[in-house]
Amino acid sequence: MAFSLAGEQRELVLPLAQELEGILGRSAVFYDTWYEHYIAGQDADLLLQKIYREAELVVICVSQSYGDKPWTKAEYRAVRDRLMRKESAADRYRVLPVRVGDGDVEGLLFTDIAPDLRRKTAAAAAELIIARLNLVRTPTTEVESTPARWPSHVPVLQWPMADHTEAREAFARLVSEATQTRVLLIRGASETGKTHMSRQMLRNVMTLSGVVSGRFDFKGTTSIGVEVEAFCGPLEMEPPPGQTLNERLAKVFLELRRRARPTLLIFDTYEAAGDAKEWIERVLLPHLVSARWLRIVVIGQSVPNRIGSTWESVAGNTLTLRLPEPEDWLEYGRTNRGDTIDFEFVRQLHYHVEGKPSLLAGVLGPKP
Numbered sequence: 001m002a003f004s005l006a007g008e009q010r011e012l013v014l015p016l017a018q019e020l021e022g023i024l025g026r027s028a029v030f031y032d033t034w035y036e037h038y039i040a041g042q043d044a045d046l047l048l049q050k051i052y053r054e055a056e057l058v059v060i061c062v063s064q065s066y067g068d069k070p071w072t073k074a075e076y077r078a079v080r081d082r083l084m085r086k087e088s089a090a091d092r093y094r095v096l097p098v099r100v101g102d103g104d105v106e107g108l109l110f111t112d113i114a115p116d117l118r119r120k121t122a123a124a125a126a127e128l129i130i131a132r133l134n135l136v137r138t139p140t141t142e143v144e145s146t147p148a149r150w151p152s153h154v155p156v157l158q159w160p161m162a163d164h165t166e167a168r169e170a171f172a173r174l175v176s177e178a179t180q181t182r183v184l185l186i187r188g189a190s191e192t193g194k195t196h197m198s199r200q201m202l203r204n205v206m207t208l209s210g211v212v213s214g215r216f217d218f219k220g221t222t223s224i225g226v227e228v229e230a231f232c233g234p235l236e237m238e239p240p241p242g243q244t245l246n247e248r249l250a251k252v253f254l255e256l257r258r259r260a261r262p263t264l265l266i267f268d269t270y271e272a273a274g275d276a277k278e279w280i281e282r283v284l285l286p287h288l289v290s291a292r293w294l295r296i297v298v299i300g301q302s303v304p305n306r307i308g309s310t311w312e313s314v315a316g317n318t319l320t321l322r323l324p325e326p327e328d329w330l331e332y333g334r335t336n337r338g339d340t341i342d343f344e345f346v347r348q349l350h351y352h353v354e355g356k357p358s359l360l361a362g363v364l365g366p367k368p
Contacts, residue, residue: 001133002030002051004075005061006068009100012117013061019126022283024254025247030055045071049078057133058082058095062114064103093135098125123286123310134258150177150211150262150295157204160365162332162357163324164197170316171201174295175208175264182288182314183296185303188321193357194299195219197321198268201297202234211262212236214252218276218300219269224248235263246279253284260293270300280304285311324357326350333364 001020005013010033017031030051032039039047052058052075060079066072079095097114117125154176159168167186173179188194198215205213214235216227225239228248232239240251256263267273267280281304288294288311298304306315324332326347333341341364353359 001028001057001059001129002055003032003059003061004052004066004072004079005032005100006063006065006072008065009061009063012100015122016117016125016129019122020129022279023126023130023250025242025250045074048075052078053082056094056136057129059129060095060097061100062097062104063099063101065101067103093132096129096132098129127287127290130254130257150175151208152177154178155204155208159200159204160336160361162193162360162364163328164193164321167197167319167321170319171204171297174297174316175205175211180314181316182291182294183285183298183306183311184316185306185318186297186299186321187301187303187318188299189301189323191354191356191358192321192323193361194321195268196357196361198266198297198299201264201266205264206234208262211264213264213266215266215268216249217268218272218274228252245274245276249276249279250283253287256294257287257291260291262293262295264295264297266297266299268299270298270304271302272300277304281309285309288314323355324360329360329364332361336364336366 001024003013003017014031017029017034021029032048048071058079060066060076066076082091082095099114099116100118115125115128120128154172157168157172167184170181170184174181174184186194186197195217198217202213202215205211212235214231214233216231224245228245229239232252235252235256237252237255240248240255242248242251265284270277273280280298285296285304286309288296303318306312306318309315326343329350330341330343330346333346346364349363350360
């Protein structure tokens with residue numbers, strides 16, 4: 001997408017451009033001073049006109065200054081030419097006028113609605129522009145008349161693990177339509193069964209009709225390409241290109257927003273997320289307030305702080321996993337292996353492996 005603006009409005013437009021770049025990824029937003037190296041030199045007007053003719057979406061920043069400047073007039077001529085040549089119904093959405101100052105622009109009629117960004121935060125303005133971009137990418141004839149929904153009731157899920165009852169029940173409520181909670185935060189020390197739980201969450205959700213889910217384990221990001229591919233497969237999309245993990249996650253999220261079908265995203269080993277933490281906490285989690293189609297689980301030794309956040313209203317209490325006791329493992333083992341397993345055997349096993357769920361589950365879990 002590309003902004004067409006007069007210099008007087010940079011103070012208002014720059015934070016918006018930065019917000020959109022955080023969502024769409026690097027090199028997806030044209031803001032002229034970011035590309036001075038590209039447009040400098042002769043025929044800059046022709047280069048700019050080419051950009052505004054070919055961008056998926058052009059945002060015209062309406063103000064008196066915009067209508068008076070020779071450079072913005074040249075840009076606007078390219079935009080008007082594009083409007084005259086529109087070839088499909090979606091093309092009418094490819095130009096979005098927004099008001100960033102007083103005054104009019106010749107060619108924009110009184111009946112043309114230009115949302116006033118002066119009354120919006122950068123995040124709210126970005127939400128509006130992304131919604132318009134989604135209209136460009138999704139022709140109205142392709143929109144489903146009966147979109148998929150989350151289960152209307154709390155589903156009965158399978159949990160081949162010991163204890164963690166509170167987290168299991170919270171997750172079942174999370175993936176139902178009635179809940180007000182859209183993000184589940186689960187923390188626990190090493191070897192409390194977090195990864196085993198996150199994998200089973202993915203398996204459970206994949207049994208729900210109309211719901212897609214992806215699990216990203218930051219512990220495995222030594223090969224970003226492999227992890228992104230594993231994340232995208234269950235989401236039924238191709239892994240997007242990108243130089244950084246944040247860029248690729250942003251492109252995944254943009255496609256999910258376009259589809260807006262019930263989606264669960266699971267982020268495991270959050271303490272190892274690195275730079276992705278900023279994108280998740282600054283871009284992804286705030287969108288939960290308005291995105292009823294989306295649910296998120298964050299699991300790790302540390303998780304985002306919900307207190308005072310913009311998304312606190314849709315976050316449940318942070319849950320802390322504890323190591324299951326021998327009694328819990330006895331019940332788990334008898335469920336999988338029968339009543340022949342006695343408590344003393346489980347107690348001794350629990351002592352020798354120091355209560356590690358990964359080892360206990362291997363011995364007491366279902367037979368291969």
